[in-house]
Amino acid sequence: MAAPTHLDHPSAHISAGPAEYPHDALWDALREVEDPELGISVVDMGLIVDARPDGPDGPDGPKGATAHVAITYTAMGCPATELIEGDIHARLRRVPGVRDVVIEVVWEPVWTKARLTEDGRDALALLGVAI
Amino acid sequence: MPKTEFSAEATEAITRLIARIADNKYALGRHYAEWCSAAPTLESAVAAAAMAQDELGHARALYPLLRTLTPAAGAENEPETRTRFTHMAVLDQPLPGWEDVITANFLVDGALTSLFEAAVDSAYEPLAGRSRKVLQEERMHAQHAASWVRLLAREGGGIRAALEASLRHAWPEVLCWFGPEGDGGDALAANHVLDATPDALRARFLAAIGPLIEAERLNLPLRRAGDDTWELTEPLPWDRFDAETHRLAHGTAAGAVVIAGAASAASQAEK
Numbered sequence: 001m002a003a004p005t006h007l008d009h010p011s012a013h014i015s016a017g018p019a020e021y022p023h024d025a026l027w028d029a030l031r032e033v034e035d036p037e038l039g040i041s042v043v044d045m046g047l048i049v050d051a052r053p054d055g056p057d058g059p060d061g062p063k064g065a066t067a068h069v070a071i072t073y074t075a076m077g078c079p080a081t082e083l084i085e086g087d088i089h090a091r092l093r094r095v096p097g098v099r100d101v102v103i104e105v106v107w108e109p110v111w112t113k114a115r116l117t118e119d120g121r122d123a124l125a126l127l128g129v130a131i
Numbered sequence: 132m133p134k135t136e137f138s139a140e141a142t143e144a145i146t147r148l149i150a151r152i153a154d155n156k157y158a159l160g161r162h163y164a165e166w167c168s169a170a171p172t173l174e175s176a177v178a179a180a181a182m183a184q185d186e187l188g189h190a191r192a193l194y195p196l197l198r199t200l201t202p203a204a205g206a207e208n209e210p211e212t213r214t215r216f217t218h219m220a221v222l223d224q225p226l227p228g229w230e231d232v233i234t235a236n237f238l239v240d241g242a243l244t245s246l247f248e249a250a251v252d253s254a255y256e257p258l259a260g261r262s263r264k265v266l267q268e269e270r271m272h273a274q275h276a277a278s279w280v281r282l283l284a285r286e287g288g289g290i291r292a293a294l295e296a297s298l299r300h301a302w303p304e305v306l307c308w309f310g311p312e313g314d315g316g317d318a319l320a321a322n323h324v325l326d327a328t329p330d331a332l333r334a335r336f337l338a339a340i341g342p343l344i345e346a347e348r349l350n351l352p353l354r355r356a357g358d359d360t361w362e363l364t365e366p367l368p369w370d371r372f373d374a375e376t377h378r379l380a381h382g383t384a385a386g387a388v389v390i391a392g393a394a395s396a397a398s399q400a401e402k
Contacts (some may be wrong), residue, residue: 016240057390060381075184075185075268076188076189076191076192076261076264076268076329077185077187077188077189077191077264078184078188079184090393104194106260107192107260107263107264108260108263108264110263110264110267111264
């Protein structure tokens with residue numbers, strides 16, 4: 001069976017209002033990774049499309065797991081991609097049970113401001129960015 | 132949805148398509164970047180920088196597809212080590228004037244956008260996924276092009292003449308770039324990689340740019356043939372068209388352009 005992808009299991013709630021994302025070990029760890037240009041969490045920015053461990057053990061299981069992250073960017077020419085992906089690698093490898101991290105850059109769904117969380121919108125507003 | 136399996140012929144056509152889109156995006160990005168500190172206004176310099184970043188980003192998202200399509204090509208799949216580029220010949224050299232930047236923005240980038248519009252539902256899924264994001268970013272580029280075409284055209288005199296000369300220089304190659312006329316056997320359309328034949332793509336492109344050319348009375352070989360249809364009033368120079376690269380010879384061979392520095396480095400490495 002093919003590994004699940006973000007398209008099989010949409011893991012975010014995107015609607016007309018602020019987006020909401022799951023709370024688990026991986027997502028909460030990702031909330032600590034910031035977009036280096038804005039200082040806003042990559043989750044609040046809506047960059048994380050999916051985050052899940054493979055296999056039945058999950059991040060807290062005895063054998064450990066690979067964390068699969070699907071990420072998109074606000075712009076295809078984003079100059080901070082390597083930095084962000086490096087920070088994600090480093091942070092997720094500190095999640096108990098995670099042995100490896102695989103990051104897939106996806107361009108669907110296309111990033112729009114609808115992917116911002118309420119905290120993300122507030123943070124951008126403080127920076128003077130109109131939403 | 133299961134992934135589409137392509138024949139060897141279709142895979143070769145897809146490879147050439149991705150290469151020529153990526154090469155054009157890469158060349159556009161480099162040439163826009165040359166104007167980041169030389170544009171006529173501060174705002175347009177910032178726009179040139181933003182567009183350069185976008186174009187290089189689009190290229191960066193496309194080149195990795197070549198690794199999957201032609202893994203044996205090795206270093207030729209990477210923009211940094213690639214020696215044979217298939218961008219349009221009008222992009223071989225730095226764009227000498229601001230009107231040439233606007234021509235590249237309006238015609239070259241516009242043609243690329245028409246192609247991405249035809250790939251939104253592509254059977255080649257990696258292209259479909261990227262197309263929607265590219266089109267989101269290209270909206271600003273199109274607005275920039277139209278605004279500057281209007282501005283330069285309305286300046287009149289030498290500025291308008293320079294714009295028209297630049298547009299006329301790029302015109303035949305951009306229109307040929309979509310592919311040969313009457314090519315009913317086009318592998319890309321037949322395999323639903325693109326949703327139209329080269330003729331239909333060319334017609335869509337003309338429908339997109341025709342109204343502005345008409346409104347500004349720009350002296351280009353184009354006339355309205357119906358509400359949304361346009362026809363060329365001069366034949367395209369197919370004798371100078373290279374079917375493999377979709378480049379047009381401008382006094383030199385139309386085949387892939389060899390970037391001197393990269394070729395020289397590769398040659399030295401072989402020794």
